Amino acid sequence: MKQIGNKKITGTIVVKTGLHVGAGTDKVEIGGMDNPIIRNPLNREPYIPGSSLKGKMRSLLEWKFDLVEKNAGRVCSCGEPDCKICRVFGAGNTAKTSESAKKRGPSRLIVRDAALTEDWSRQFKEGKTLVEEKSENSLNRITAEANPRPIERVVPGVEFSFEMIYRILDTGDGGKTDGEYFDLVVLEGLRLLQNDYLGGGGTRGNGRIGFKDLKDESNKEIKL
Amino acid sequence: MTLYRITLRLCSPLATPLKGDTIWGHIAWGIANHEGDEGIGEFLSREKSGDPSLVVSSAFPTGMLCRPIPEPQERTKSGLSAEEYAKIKLNKKLKYLAAADYVSGVAEMSGDEAGSFKAVPVLHNTIDRSSNAVLEGGLYMVQEEWAGTADWDIYVLSSDPAERVQELCEWAFENGYGADASTGKGKILVKNSPEPVEARKTGSVYMALGPFVKESNTIITDLRGDIFIRSGRLGGDFASIVVPYKKTVLLYDAGAVFTSEKRLGYVGKILPNVHMDPRICQSAFTPVIPIA
Numbered sequence: 001m002k003q004i005g006n007k008k009i010t011g012t013i014v015v016k017t018g019l020h021v022g023a024g025t026d027k028v029e030i031g032g033m034d035n036p037i038i039r040n041p042l043n044r045e046p047y048i049p050g051s052s053l054k055g056k057m058r059s060l061l062e063w064k065f066d067l068v069e070k071n072a073g074r075v076c077s078c079g080e081p082d083c084k085i086c087r088v089f090g091a092g093n094t095a096k097t098s099e100s101a102k103k104r105g106p107s108r109l110i111v112r113d114a115a116l117t118e119d120w121s122r123q124f125k126e127g128k129t130l131v132e133e134k135s136e137n138s139l140n141r142i143t144a145e146a147n148p149r150p151i152e153r154v155v156p157g158v159e160f161s162f163e164m165i166y167r168i169l170d171t172g173d174g175g176k177t178d179g180e181y182f183d184l185v186v187l188e189g190l191r192l193l194q195n196d197y198l199g200g201g202g203t204r205g206n207g208r209i210g211f212k213d214l215k216d217e218s219n220k221e222i223k224l
Numbered sequence: 225m226t227l228y229r230i231t232l233r234l235c236s237p238l239a240t241p242l243k244g245d246t247i248w249g250h251i252a253w254g255i256a257n258h259e260g261d262e263g264i265g266e267f268l269s270r271e272k273s274g275d276p277s278l279v280v281s282s283a284f285p286t287g288m289l290c291r292p293i294p295e296p297q298e299r300t301k302s303g304l305s306a307e308e309y310a311k312i313k314l315n316k317k318l319k320y321l322a323a324a325d326y327v328s329g330v331a332e333m334s335g336d337e338a339g340s341f342k343a344v345p346v347l348h349n350t351i352d353r354s355s356n357a358v359l360e361g362g363l364y365m366v367q368e369e370w371a372g373t374a375d376w377d378i379y380v381l382s383s384d385p386a387e388r389v390q391e392l393c394e395w396a397f398e399n400g401y402g403a404d405a406s407t408g409k410g411k412i413l414v415k416n417s418p419e420p421v422e423a424r425k426t427g428s429v430y431m432a433l434g435p436f437v438k439e440s441n442t443i444i445t446d447l448r449g450d451i452f453i454r455s456g457r458l459g460g461d462f463a464s465i466v467v468p469y470k471k472t473v474l475l476y477d478a479g480a481v482f483t484s485e486k487r488l489g490y491v492g493k494i495l496p497n498v499h500m501d502p503r504i505c506q507s508a509f510t511p512v513i514p515i516a
Contacts, residue, residue: 001256001461006398024347041344042370050408051348062353073354079464091464092404101464110400113408115234167399 001105004175005168006184009222011214013048013114013160018134018153020206021052021199031041035151035200040115040132045124046059046131046154048198055067056198057189058089058112064192079104082177088166088185108167108178109186114160130158153206162211191212191224225489226281227511228380228389228418229323229330231286232397236411237344237368240402242283244434245454247378247396248507251278254395268505272494278392279381279490281433281511282478287331287377288320290479291516292431320379323377326431326513329421331378341369354366366404375415379433379475381489381511386418393418403457427514428483434510435475436492444486444491449480456498456506470498472504481515487513 023038039046059074062068065084067076078085079091081103090107114122124130132155137148166186168178190211197207214222232242240246256264270277301348304312319340323330350362382389393414401410412430435454438444456470457463473495492509496502 002260038346038371041342042372049346051404054407055351059351068353071353073352074359075350077355102461104462104464105461106459107406110406111408112411149332165399171458 001093001102002170003167004170005179006169006217007166007168007186008217009162009164009166009186009214011162011222012117012212013162014210014212015154015156015158016203016208016210017156018206019048019158019199019209020151020153020201021046021202033133033152034149037152037154041180044122045116046158047116048114048160050113053114054089054109054111054195056196057193058085060192060196061085061185061189062177081171084185088181089179102166103171105169106167108169108181110167111166112163112165114162117159117161120159137182152203154162159212162214180223187222187224225381225383226386226420226515227327227423227489227513228382229327229421230378230380230389230393231415232283232376232378232393233413233415234371234374234376234411235413236408237370238341238402239366239368239404239409241341241369242376242378242401244280244282244378244510245456245475245507246402247283248278248280249330249459250396250401251280251392252507254398256391256460257399258395268494268503272496272505276490276494276509277383278389279509279511280507281379282435283376283411284320284323285316285373286377289323289326290316290431290433290446291321292481293450294481295448295481296369301389302355313374314466326515327379327421327423329419340372341496344370347390355358368409379421379511380418386420405501423513424515427452427516428485429514429516430482430484430491430512432476432478432480432482432486432491432510432512435508436480437473437475437495438491439493441492443486444482444484447476447480447482449482452477453474454506458499458504462501462504467500470492470504470506473498475506475508478510 021038023036037046038049062076067085076085077091079086079100081087081100087104088108096137120130132153133150134153135148135150137146139146168175168180194210198209199207201207211224216222231444250265252264345365347363347365347367350359380389397412397414399405401412403409407498438447451474453472454475458468458470462468465486490509490511495508496504498504498506
């Protein structure tokens, strides 16, 4: 097996509606936020983890390729060499997949963490508010008693630098299958993600994003 | 062999520490990816021969080196002052020292704690595709390491020209470094071309710059160092096999100090037979520099 190519996609993620990629709350702080977003722990800048982008792309593609029912809602990890999902996104090491693992090879897609673009990082350092605290509320249908909860979101307009690498491996076919899967899986995943949502609260308006200025490794424009 | 210094730029958090044996493993995978079975076979047979072409250190904040493990000293003086106690405590906490004190060609740095990592637990989850809720048992925590400084140095002792060393380092990090590289961790860029540096010419006390094993037939004496257990995990297309772990080995860590009357450039060796697949081995050698 040999790596015969590296496709690199770079560009910008533009937040279209408030984006909430949750950090989880492992400690309770008095006056602290209940539903904080994930931030760089050193400079407090919000970022989008590569795992969120990759996981959401994978999930949307599993729906598209009709794998959800087959796997009873679980992540596809059939490990078959020609499985579009396992080949591009990787599969866990189960005894079932170990035989085919060498034919399939490692995950082809590497999605980097998306940090604020230089311009937005500068604005954050200068004190511009990039994050809002939105209050959401559920009402008791009879008494109208409120159950408010705050949620932290990145405000619309903020931009993140985006990068992903797609490896083309020669597993005996001269890289033909990987080449085909780039359009069929990776670019399709980005299209689906743009039309769906990222992070939490997507069904009530959060997490709409857009990709801007997407380019490949030779600086050629990529249109979704 | 020439000792090169290469500066790496960390562009994301890490899930795997930048230790010499792991970096060497990534270089080996880079060769396998680019030159295929033949290239990696040739490289490994040379490394195992006892005349290695590439020995790699752990990474240190740029311009710094690990602190040598000090010789235990009996405290003879009683009734130390508060300042003297404070100094002893401070020295114990030091992790790095200026590299310029030990190798020439490196700009002098200050700030002993520069570049320490901050460990941050991050929650991840797996979503049930049918219900869009978190899958039963799908919530898990991963420890991420965020570096306080972006630039880190590694030292590579090699018989190859600088251009080849740079190429190997770029191959090593092009697909990310360590665990979770496919989901954003371990984005590392090679910042500069390898710069030759020179260790001091004399001295019989040496410091190791990365993990290693002590060979029984070497003339290393008075070895002091920290040890750690390494249960290496296989990468690439070996990651999904039934047993993706190597056998556990015990390694001395960077900063170990020993004496040797013979002039040394590196210590340790490649450990074979660490997995049922005979091709798999474990790097257990590291560059060393004289410090006294």
